[in-house]
Amino acid sequence: MLTPGRYFLAGNIAAAEAALIAGCRFYAGYPITPSSELMEHMAKRMPEENGVFIQMEDELSAISAIIGAAWTGKKAMTATSGPGFSLMQENIGYAAMTETPIVIVDVMRGGPSTGQPTIVAQGDVLQSRFGSHGDYETIVLAPNSVQELFDLTIRAFNLASIFRNPVIVLSDAELAHMVEKIEVAQKYDIVEFNQVEVDLVPSFVPLGYGFKVAVTGLTHNFKGYPITNDVKVHRELVTRLVDKIIKNEPTISDVEIINPEAETIIVSYGISSRAAYPIIKDNKDVGLFRPRTLWPFPESKFKEIVKGKRVIILEMNLRGYAIEVERVGRKYGGKDFETIHIIGGEVPKPSHIEEVL
Amino acid sequence: MYPIINKDYCKGCNLCVEVCPKRVFEKGMEITHRGYYAAVVKYKEQCTNFKIPNGGKPLCEICWLTCPEHAIEFKED
Amino acid sequence: MEFFDFYRKDRWPHQFCPGCGLGTIMNCLYKAFNDLNIDIDKTVFVSGIGCTGRVPGYINADSLHTTHGRAIAFATGIKLSRPDLNVIVISGDGDLFAIGGNHIIHAARRNIDLKVIAVNNANYGLTGGQMAPTTPYNMITTTTPYGQREYPFALAELIAAAGANYVARWTTAHPNQLVKSIKEAMQTKGFSFIEVISQCPVNFGRRNKMGDPVFHLRWIKDHSVPISKMTFDINSPYDIVDLNTKGIYIIGDLVKRNRSPYGEIEKEIEVKGPQE
Numbered sequence: 001m002l003t004p005g006r007y008f009l010a011g012n013i014a015a016a017e018a019a020l021i022a023g024c025r026f027y028a029g030y031p032i033t034p035s036s037e038l039m040e041h042m043a044k045r046m047p048e049e050n051g052v053f054i055q056m057e058d059e060l061s062a063i064s065a066i067i068g069a070a071w072t073g074k075k076a077m078t079a080t081s082g083p084g085f086s087l088m089q090e091n092i093g094y095a096a097m098t099e100t101p102i103v104i105v106d107v108m109r110g111g112p113s114t115g116q117p118t119i120v121a122q123g124d125v126l127q128s129r130f131g132s133h134g135d136y137e138t139i140v141l142a143p144n145s146v147q148e149l150f151d152l153t154i155r156a157f158n159l160a161s162i163f164r165n166p167v168i169v170l171s172d173a174e175l176a177h178m179v180e181k182i183e184v185a186q187k188y189d190i191v192e193f194n195q196v197e198v199d200l201v202p203s204f205v206p207l208g209y210g211f212k213v214a215v216t217g218l219t220h221n222f223k224g225y226p227i228t229n230d231v232k233v234h235r236e237l238v239t240r241l242v243d244k245i246i247k248n249e250p251t252i253s254d255v256e257i258i259n260p261e262a263e264t265i266i267v268s269y270g271i272s273s274r275a276a277y278p279i280i281k282d283n284k285d286v287g288l289f290r291p292r293t294l295w296p297f298p299e300s301k302f303k304e305i306v307k308g309k310r311v312i313i314l315e316m317n318l319r320g321y322a323i324e325v326e327r328v329g330r331k332y333g334g335k336d337f338e339t340i341h342i343i344g345g346e347v348p349k350p351s352h353i354e355e356v357l
Numbered sequence: 358m359y360p361i362i363n364k365d366y367c368k369g370c371n372l373c374v375e376v377c378p379k380r381v382f383e384k385g386m387e388i389t390h391r392g393y394y395a396a397v398v399k400y401k402e403q404c405t406n407f408k409i410p411n412g413g414k415p416l417c418e419i420c421w422l423t424c425p426e427h428a429i430e431f432k433e434d
Numbered sequence: 435m436e437f438f439d440f441y442r443k444d445r446w447p448h449q450f451c452p453g454c455g456l457g458t459i460m461n462c463l464y465k466a467f468n469d470l471n472i473d474i475d476k477t478v479f480v481s482g483i484g485c486t487g488r489v490p491g492y493i494n495a496d497s498l499h500t501t502h503g504r505a506i507a508f509a510t511g512i513k514l515s516r517p518d519l520n521v522i523v524i525s526g527d528g529d530l531f532a533i534g535g536n537h538i539i540h541a542a543r544r545n546i547d548l549k550v551i552a553v554n555n556a557n558y559g560l561t562g563g564q565m566a567p568t569t570p571y572n573m574i575t576t577t578t579p580y581g582q583r584e585y586p587f588a589l590a591e592l593i594a595a596a597g598a599n600y601v602a603r604w605t606t607a608h609p610n611q612l613v614k615s616i617k618e619a620m621q622t623k624g625f626s627f628i629e630v631i632s633q634c635p636v637n638f639g640r641r642n643k644m645g646d647p648v649f650h651l652r653w654i655k656d657h658s659v660p661i662s663k664m665t666f667d668i669n670s671p672y673d674i675v676d677l678n679t680k681g682i683y684i685i686g687d688l689v690k691r692n693r694s695p696y697g698e699i700e701k702e703i704e705v706k707g708p709q710e
Binding site: 061067071072074094211212217218225 | 476488491501511515518
């Protein structure tokens with residue numbers, strides 16, 4: 001594992017090393033540009049840390065294998081990109097239903113379909129939250145630098161352990177290949193399974209210890225027995241699955257706010273948010289609201305600053321986070337909503353924001 | 358011991374009637390409380406295990422193995 | 435171990451239709467475990483979707499009822515992170531070979547130490563009797579109302595070719611042999627695969643003049659040929675694909691190999707080239 005100190009790492013490598021520090025000891029994956037380096041690094045490092053690495057035959061089995069491994073009490077992760085992430089959706093729903101703690105690093109690339117394999121985009125924002133069918137919640141983190149990718153990957157494992165839920169780290173092609181300085185701290189708080197008790201989250205009982213655990217993706221009662229035609233059981237189960245994330249939103253959500261008093265607020269996240277810094281540095285009239293946790297939506301933080309403000313949403317897709325920002329913003333008295341959507345692989349520049357300002 | 362059919366479990370598939378080489382079972386004519394025509398043990402003395410005392414290891418348990426409902430048990434009155 | 439130590443008594447009687455072959459297979463599974471005295475606390479049962487996918491839920495052990503087709507992949511994850519556990523996959527032919535076909539051939543290729551019991555009832559029973567990749571030629575199902583017009587899969591032969599260590603095929607009409615086969619599989623290291631031809635009187639038999647489970651069981655018995663009576667000839671009109679198309683099943687132990695399972699291949703593998 002990385003010893004404390006300064007390193008000069010690409011995003012993919014940093015995410016892999018962060019996972020190892022967080023206690024990840026199982027990696028299953030399938031190569032896909034631009035996430036392949038993460039997998040290659042894991043292939044090298046996992047045996048050194050007594051972990052398990054396996055290259056599966058597709059993304060469907062990659063996520064299945066990590067759910068299986070997670071149920072034996074291992075911290076497990078996989079990494080993928082757009083098309084592979086689409087394939088994983090069914091089992092993300094399964095992980096949400098069975099309350100399996102897993103971490104997925106989704107390195108976003110241009111879509112839809114095969115799209116632009118080597119080029120950056122932010123098109124998976126809604127998919128990471130709404131991709132699978134039915135009612136469920138995911139926790140989605142969006143870093144904007146390699147340092148943050150490193151820190152948030154560790155946090156992703158902690159959140160997964162606390163809330164027994166799939167946690168998705170939305171990296172992107174730019175972040176994955178960008179080499180930046182990172183600082184590895186002396187000590188990180190690593191949360192093990194069942195270490196923290198949270199309301200609505202049952203304790204995690206892994207397979208293989210004689211507890212006779214029954215796990216099913218069907219609607220089940222507290223024993224794990226499938227009960228598929230009982231209104232009450234389904235309502236209670238799914239409401240709890242959603243509530244355990246939504247009601248804990250204030251503790252999960254993590255945002256960066258600069259110039260909260262400004263008249264105009266730029267809402268941006270991930271790599272595109274980096275275009276906002278030069279503007280807010282010289283201009284006190286413009287503020288920045290940058291969620292590090294995209295989902296659950298940081299409502300508790302956003303409502304405090306949005307009232308009466310002009311909001312500019314900057315992201316690298318045509319229909320994405322803006323929908324939710326506008327919905328929540330209007331609810332809490334946001335005045336004017338404008339969006340800057342940049343696609344095609346161009347990373348937003350400060351000039352893009354200046355045009356709107 | 359010989360086979361006894363548990364009417365709580367039997368769903369009347371009559372596979373025991375088919376597989377028993379000694380023809381111990383017969384199709385039932387009476388409807389059980391669950392709504393099935395449970396098979397009946399007609400000729401218990403023909404069963405291979407008839408002379409084995411209760412709790413012994415049965416020589417033939419093809420009906421027990423085949424019964425999909427686990428409705429057959431080897432017992433002695 | 436009593437029967438209801440192995441199965442959850444509070445869930446009995448099970449939900450399967452009258453005459454379903456799954457109950458027979460459950461009995462055989464219990465008997466094999468009881469005879470070998472295997473610790474079920476060190477065993478995990480994994481299944482996919484389908485009637486067969488519900489079997490592990492009845493077993494009084496750790497069970498994972500997964501998404502459609504992915505049982506093998508979940509089992510791979512469990513086995514690799516806890517190699518001390520016995521991991522048994524019980525699933526149907528549609529789950530393992532149609533939607534999950536990719537996973538099972540790769541697991542057999544890797545020779546992961548999984549025990550797979552594939553219950554082949556020649557149709558999709560749970561969804562109402564649609565055509566499966568194993569439905570014999572000319573059989574009527576709800577999606578082949580004019581008769582099946584494709585060549586079906588020969589499951590056991592496919593897995594044998596993919597490199598499994600132990601491959602057998604039995605039917606619900608051969609429960610004693612099936613028990614023996616499950617014991618053999620449990621004692622074999624590496625990928626072990628047992629295909630069990632099972633009756634589905636309600637959804638498959640009913641549309642093919644075998645609505646009575648007894649008739650369906652008789653059909654299975656009449657259509658199974660012991661491997662010892664088979665002579666393989668590539669030019670013979672009765673090669674495996676043809677037999678399979680007609681719904682004739684070769685029963686017995688098809689393959690016993692001794693390849694090192696996944697994770698234990700340490701020595702350099704000698705690969706022999708074609709002999710000149």
